[in-house]
Amino acid sequence: MTVQTQPAIAKPEPGDIAPRLKLRRPSGADFDLFSDDQSGRFHVLVFAWSLAGPKAGAVVQSFAAARDTLDETRVQLHLVLPAAEADRGTAAAFPVLADADGSALRLMHGGVPGDDACVLAVAPNGHVLLRLDPGADGDPAAAVLERVRPLAEKRKAAGVPSIHAPVLVVPDVLSPEDCRRLIGIYAMQGQEFVEPGHNQLQGRTTDCKMRIPEYGRNDRIDHWVCAPQTNNFIDSRLVPRLMPEIQKAFNYQVTRHERYRIACYEGYRGGSQHGHRDNTLPFVAHRRFAVTVNLNADEYEGAELRFPEFSEAAYKTPTGSAIVFSCSLLHEVMAMRAGRRFALLAFLFGQT
Structure with a gap:
């Protein structure tokens, strides 16, 4: 049987390998979830077209309030904004990444700009753990911690690892x-x-x-x-x-x-x-x-x-x-x- 061709990029679902997004750090350097310095960590990306609206602001505040707990769980937090807003030095409780051409925001928001935010949690192996779409019920930081914390504890456990490297x-x-x-x-x-x-x-x-x-x-x-x-x-x-x-x-x-x-x-x-x-x-x-x-x-x-x-x-x-x-x-x-x-x-x- 032949292997099917790669399907068109769609919103990533839990279990999918996270898409490679065109994101840029404030320094101008590219940010890549799969680079040597980022792989092997839990990541949470919060995608927002703007922080001016109350809905996106509430999502950001949720993660800001849980920052200490997330740090203890060794989660890397990033806020993804349009390049123009990120370059203005928007104040945020955690690091800002610029969406170089808007493709990441369009992907995560289904192509429709809005005043809410969506969240993507990614495992150390680059697979999606959780996606919270705009308007999702509940506390987004709590939802992420509920998914990530047990996995982080298993990674730290002594003895035989629960997930073996293929060695x-x-x-x-x-x-x-x-x-x-x-x-x-x-x-x-x-x-x-x-x-x-x-x-x-x-x-x-x-x-x-x-x-x-x-x-x-x-x-x-x-x-x-x-x-x-x-x-x-x-x-x-x-x-x-x-x-x-x-x-x-x-x-x-x-x-x-x-x-x-x-x-x-x-x-x-x-x-x-x-x-x-x-x-x-x-x-x-x-x-x-x-x-x-x-x-x-x-x-x-x-x-x-x-x-x-x-x-x-x-x-x-x-x-x-x-x-x-x-x-x-x-x-x-x-x-x-x-x-x-x-x-x-x-x-x-x-x-x-």
Whole structure:
């Protein structure tokens, strides 16, 4: 059977993936619910043609009165206004976004301007949780909290997450001796530091190190495996032990990989506190799966892997175990709390 074409954009219903709206921050920068710095959070957007009318004002006041509770629930609140009104610096109790061409307001209001407001609540995975149309009964902030609060509590709950990220964990890919060997290579080889950027590695046959300033963080230095001997050693473990498991779990044949890396995390993280995806830039669009193998899991605290579009669960696999996930998933390595973490990293791909 063929997949049906994407239907025309209509008002988003609960369960739908939220539409990508043309919204602009006061600074002039675009606002995108699916960007790395916004994904993985609860969002509430209040759409109003104007704040002059009492109906729209009442909706805004409802959320303003519940602001502390919403903040505790880690809900990001935004008021969407026409560009002209937003640019006049309209006073509001929470951040204002400009509807660049009016398309977002027309979509949410059914194409008809009015003096009321409508509300869209969006989950961390980008799916619509709740839509309140103009004239909806009851307190809009209370309705949003009733929907969001139980989900937020589940995300924070300890133990097995209620919503699992689609990851694969494969134990014993590397032995303890293998892990110590790779940590030794990090310590003893490749002491030349090169500037960040893949173009620095073309043609290299000797290992080197590079600081990885992902969104400004400063706690990570990668050792790039360029020496054929080490590359062959890692292949001898990953190819027979890991690649068949990826084929079985994801029905995808891995035939190639980028240069392996041994990452070291230590000290203060810094930078922007959010995740990233591994295949968003043109020169890495070929990536399909990311692999992390912790090399010394019992010797540090922190640096857990988190997938905020799914839950607050923190993944820390045992020494020698691999965790595999799609490069399209938003993920974040949390800050170090103690010690120094070593991990083998790989980016895998194939013919498609």
